[in-house]
Structure formats: C-alpha cells, structure tokens
Amino acid sequence: MDTLLRNRGVFRAAVCGQEELEQLSRDGSHYSLSTGILPSLGARSNRRVKLNRFIISPYDRRYRIWETFLVLLVIYTAWVSPFEFGFLKQPQSPLSICDNVVNGFFAVDIVLTFFVAYLDKATYLLIDDHKKIAWKYASSWLALDIISTIPAELARKISPKPLQSYGFFNMLRLWRLRRVSALFSRLEKDRNYNYFGVRCAKLLCVTLFAVHSAGCFYYLIAARYHDPLRTWIGAALGDNFLEQGIWIRYVTSIYWSITTLTTVGYGDLHPVNTSEMIFDIFYMLFNLGLTAYLIGNMTNLVVHGTSRTRRFRDTVQSASSFAQRNKLPARLQDQIVAHLCLKFRTDSEGLQQQETLDLLPKAIRSSISHYLFYSLVDKVYLFRGVSNNLLFQLVSEMEAEYFPPNEDVILQNEAPTDFYILVTGAVDVLAMKTGGEQVVGEAKTGDLCGEIGVLCYRPQLFTVRTKRLSQLLRMNRTSFLNIVQANVGDGTIIMNNLLQYLKEHKDPVMEGVFLETTNMLAHGRMELPLSLCIAALRGDDLLLHQLLKRGLDPNEADNNGRSALQRPKEVKTVCYFYWIMEQILTAETQKEIYRCGRQCWEVMNH
Numbered sequence: 001m002d003t004l005l006r007n008r009g010v011f012r013a014a015v016c017g018q019e020e021l022e023q024l025s026r027d028g029s030h031y032s033l034s035t036g037i038l039p040s041l042g043a044r045s046n047r048r049v050k051l052n053r054f055i056i057s058p059y060d061r062r063y064r065i066w067e068t069f070l071v072l073l074v075i076y077t078a079w080v081s082p083f084e085f086g087f088l089k090q091p092q093s094p095l096s097i098c099d100n101v102v103n104g105f106f107a108v109d110i111v112l113t114f115f116v117a118y119l120d121k122a123t124y125l126l127i128d129d130h131k132k133i134a135w136k137y138a139s140s141w142l143a144l145d146i147i148s149t150i151p152a153e154l155a156r157k158i159s160p161k162p163l164q165s166y167g168f169f170n171m172l173r174l175w176r177l178r179r180v181s182a183l184f185s186r187l188e189k190d191r192n193y194n195y196f197g198v199r200c201a202k203l204l205c206v207t208l209f210a211v212h213s214a215g216c217f218y219y220l221i222a223a224r225y226h227d228p229l230r231t232w233i234g235a236a237l238g239d240n241f242l243e244q245g246i247w248i249r250y251v252t253s254i255y256w257s258i259t260t261l262t263t264v265g266y267g268d269l270h271p272v273n274t275s276e277m278i279f280d281i282f283y284m285l286f287n288l289g290l291t292a293y294l295i296g297n298m299t300n301l302v303v304h305g306t307s308r309t310r311r312f313r314d315t316v317q318s319a320s321s322f323a324q325r326n327k328l329p330a331r332l333q334d335q336i337v338a339h340l341c342l343k344f345r346t347d348s349e350g351l352q353q354q355e356t357l358d359l360l361p362k363a364i365r366s367s368i369s370h371y372l373f374y375s376l377v378d379k380v381y382l383f384r385g386v387s388n389n390l391l392f393q394l395v396s397e398m399e400a401e402y403f404p405p406n407e408d409v410i411l412q413n414e415a416p417t418d419f420y421i422l423v424t425g426a427v428d429v430l431a432m433k434t435g436g437e438q439v440v441g442e443a444k445t446g447d448l449c450g451e452i453g454v455l456c457y458r459p460q461l462f463t464v465r466t467k468r469l470s471q472l473l474r475m476n477r478t479s480f481l482n483i484v485q486a487n488v489g490d491g492t493i494i495m496n497n498l499l500q501y502l503k504e505h506k507d508p509v510m511e512g513v514f515l516e517t518t519n520m521l522a523h524g525r526m527e528l529p530l531s532l533c534i535a536a537l538r539g540d541d542l543l544l545h546q547l548l549k550r551g552l553d554p555n556e557a558d559n560n561g562r563s564a565l566q567r568p569k570e571v572k573t574v575c576y577f578y579w580i581m582e583q584i585l586t587a588e589t590q591k592e593i594y595r596c597g598r599q600c601w602e603v604m605n606h
Helices: 018-027 061-087 095-113 130-138 142-149 152-158 166-189 195-223 232-237 246-261 274-325 330-348 353-358 362-378 388-397 451-456 477-485 488-504 508-522 532-538 541-549 569-584 587-605
Strands: 004-007 010-013 399-403 408-410 418-424 427-433 436-443 463-466 470-476
Touching: 061 095, 061 166, 061 195, 061 246, 095 142, 095 152, 142 166, 152 166, 166 195, 195 232, 195 246, 195 274, 232 246, 246 274, 274 330, 330 399, 362 388, 362 418, 362 470, 388 470, 388 477, 418 451, 418 477, 451 488, 451 508, 470 477, 477 488, 488 508
Parallel strands: none
Antiparallel strands: 004 010, 399 470, 408 463, 418 470, 427 436, 427 463
C-alpha cells in the first residue's frame, strides 16, 4: 500500500511501491554523486516524492537537457563577446541577429528559473515553495542575468555616453560562464563520462578562452590608440591595419597571444607604447598562474594513471631485494613475486574486489556473498544438513582470495587459523615423508582444505599448494567457532559430518585423527558445542555416557526437533540407563555397570 502523509509541507513516504520508486528517480530525489543530494542523519521524513504543481525538479532529465543546450549557447557567447568587444564598433549581421536569438533563450531561462525547485543546503530537501524560490533567485543572480540579457542595441540607447560602447554590454554576458563550470563539475562526478577526457576538455576550454580573450583585448588597445603606427600591430602590419581584413587582424592577435602564453616570444610582435607594456605585464603574470594550473592538472592526470604501476614495480623490487638479502630459497622467491604480480593484476584490471566490498555496508556484502557462493558452500560435505541460517552467516564471513600457481596456501604443522573452500582451480595436498614432500591427494572445486586442523585444534596435517591459478574462500577459525557456538544443533551436525568423513578414509593418519577426536569429544575437550544427539546418531555409548556425566539434558532437541530420547527404542533405553546411573549410583558401581552396559550395547549393534 502506498501512503503519503503531509507533515509541515513535506511528504513522507510510508511504503514505497514501484511507482514511487520511479517517481523518486524522475524527480531526482535519489542520491547520486552528480546531484549531491544527501539524506540528513536522523531525519524523520524522506525527501519529496512529488513536487508542487508547476514546479520543476532541477534533476529532471528534460531540465538537464535544457541546461546542456544553454551551455552550448554559453560557449558561443564566450567566443563572440570578446570578439565584438575588441573588433566591432557597432552591430553587424549576422552576429547581431544571433546575439539577440541567444539572448531570447536566456530570457526564457530567467522565467523558467522561477519555477525550478532548489536544494536547501541545510536540510538537503528540495524546496518547491513559489515564494521561497522567487526570493532566493531575486536575492542572488536575477539582476546580473537580466543585465546580461538586454540587447546591445537597447543598452546603447539607455546607457550614459561613456558606456555606449557596443562591446561593453556584450562583455557582461560572460557572467553566463558559471554554467560551464557547473557542467564540468557535474560531469567529473558522473561515472558515465571518462574522468580523464572531461578534465582534458576543461583544461582545453580554459586555455582557448584565455588565448582568445587576451588577443581581443590586446587588439582593442592598439585600435583605440591615437597613433596607429606606435602600436604593436601597426609596427607589423602598417599604420593602415584598421583597413585590412578582420580575419588577418584576428589571426595576428591570436598568434601574439599564443606565443606569449607559451613563453616562446619570437620578438616579431612586441609592445610599443606604455599601455601595451602594462597589459603585457599583467598578461604574463596571469600566464604564470595559468601555466602552473595546466601543468599541475596534466601532471596529476598522468601520475594518476601510472602511480599504481610505479608502486607495483617498487614493491616487487623491494621484495626481490629482501629475498636476495636474506638468501631465501628460489621457490619461495618465486612465490613472493607471483603473489605480488597476481595482486597487481586483480587491482589494476578493474577488479579491486575486496576494496569494493570494504566500501559497502555489511548487509550488501552479505547479499553479494550469498549470491556468489551460497550454492557452492551448501554442497560442501562439512555443512550437509545444517540450517540455512548458519550457512548464510558463514558465507557472509568468508573472503575470496586468489592464489597463483605453485603457491602454498597451508603449510604442514602450522597453527590452524583458517580453512579454505576451493572455488576454481585445483590444489595438491602434500605430506612430508621419507625423501621429501609427496602428493597424497588433490582438491577440486567444492573441496575443503585445512578444516581438520581447525575443528580438531591440531597442527595442519598437510601442505596445500595450488596447481594453477585458483580462487579460494577463506574462513577464519575464530569467526567460524563464534557462529557455530550460537547454533548448537548445527555444531553437532558439523562434527558428525567430520567424524563420518574421517571414518570413511581408510588412511592411517585419518584413523588416528578419528580416534583422537572421538576421545576429545568424550572428555569434553572440543570447542564445538555438542548435544546428546551426536552420540545417539553415532551410537557411541562412551560419548553418550561422558556427555550425560557433564550434565547435558537428554531432552535437548536438534534442528529437526528430535531429542536423544526420541531416537530408536534402544537408544532411548540406553539414555535413561546412563542418566539413572549418574543420579543414584556410586562411582565404583557405575564403572561395573558401565562395563556390563557396553557389552549389552555391542550385542544390540550386532
């Protein structure tokens, strides 16, 4: 159900359906880097879903197209205004006609602005009140927008005589350049546009505008000087330069501007009178700042593109020097370099998986991990039969890692801090035997590595080494135990799956681990939470006796709601038998009865 509540002029979205979500997108009420809208912390209401009648959202797609069209007109204004100011004394067609047409579009925009909502920087809400919009615009840019839109012909008639220059009011139109700056700021944050290209385009526009404006101003100084021969352009083109074509005069001015900006200065064009010298001084000082700005930005763009490669080379060089200085084995040196190269590949080629996940909230990371790895983890033998809740929690805590070929993932006899699930690739399982390392097995997609050391809390049994480029899910031991301890029934299933796995492997090492693990379970030296159900499932009377002795409740149920007393009749009988024995008999009598009970259990099993 979609409900909009009116509260002090702000619509509150109680439940957003599909239509409201689409409306949010259309009105620009969603957050994006290009719009800059941010939700206020602790806000009791959302931003407006719908604006007042006849109010336009500044983030509406159609209004953005209109703004882009105006930016194209601003680019025209940025070229024609300095040109008319420097080279024309009175309106000339077709420039004057184009100017008035452009002024008409900006006059329409002035009217339109009175109906465009604005973003309140304090509350980050779109203000759609007509009076507030009008007051904000009237107290800010309205006056300058109106002045820059007045036709030059009309301005010459109503202005004082000293200000009746044709190009004077045209220069006021450069106020519109703020729109170009806002456009570039938005495009730099828009992921649909290449950042390098946008920055280069901005630097190019700044440079061309500076060159064009300086050339027009410098020509104006010469054209207004009383002695045409004592001017920079008169010395080059003669005292009749005003009679020559406007194209020749414009190109000459731009040529001087570029040679001065680039500090080339061939000497063929230079200031002659004092006014030109003063202008040259300020222009060259301006060029110092402009050149520093251009070089700094271009350097930053180039360094940004090469810094990661430079850091990688420095890191590899440092690692190689460290390995050689400490005389590490060649195989270990190769592993170090291979690992660093793989990390560089995963970072530089746009993957940056872990960095991207670290930027996201936990709920999104959990959803991503669930989508990518849940089906794989669900098929792992260790987690067969466990609850979906446990699987979801485990997947959320797992981290995907890449390993290059021939890299050691686990070392034999190291402390068990993590275990791994193989996602892609393949690994060899090796053991130290007489004569060196020998391959005792191979793990493929969906297989576990290191789980025996983690669950049985003993040094790792084998070395695990990748055969080719492999991706593995890493699970930290501490995180794993914390999750399992909160799910007693699932811990029982996991331990039973492990014991069944060890029992099925007809290997002396596995048999030894199986016996040792069973003994540790019986004496309560395991960190996994256990219930009587695991003993009932396995038919292990010794474990059943030890767990009852530790005070476990025989009525405790597993994930399926079944307790040990709800198992087959013989299991139920044994549970009651041990429980009564613990309650009323002495220790010596218990031992004797336990011996007889074990014989009875063996008879029942056979």
